[in-house]
Amino acid sequence: MFSRNVGGIDRVLRILVGIVLLAMFFLFPDASWRYWTLIGIVPLATGLLSTCPLYSILGLNTCPVKKV
Template identity: 50%
Template sequence: MNVGGIDRILRIAVGLILILGTPQLLGYIGSNWAWLGLLPLLTGLLRTCPAYKLIGMNTCPMKK
């Protein structure tokens, strides 16, 4: 787990907005953005981001 806190909430929100909002606003072109919305949604729900792992970043608080 390397995604936590506000980062996680923002990823889920952006993912949902892209998935649910853009097809209605942009029609067919918006459906491509909806597919792109899966990435932030899944990384937020699974609490892990492969890009963060590559660069050694972690926004999840450490467990004691």
């Protein structure tokens, strides 16, 4: 569907941030800001899929260039 445009450290950081935000959703059930942590689904999904629609729109790519 989309070409890969997220790579390396960018991908790892997205996955970690997504996991931390989603963990906060479950760790703090009475917090008023609890539902804002569900935004962690976005970086987690883009990290796991190695593609970011916003990067595609902006023309960015953090994947390493393949040498021929």
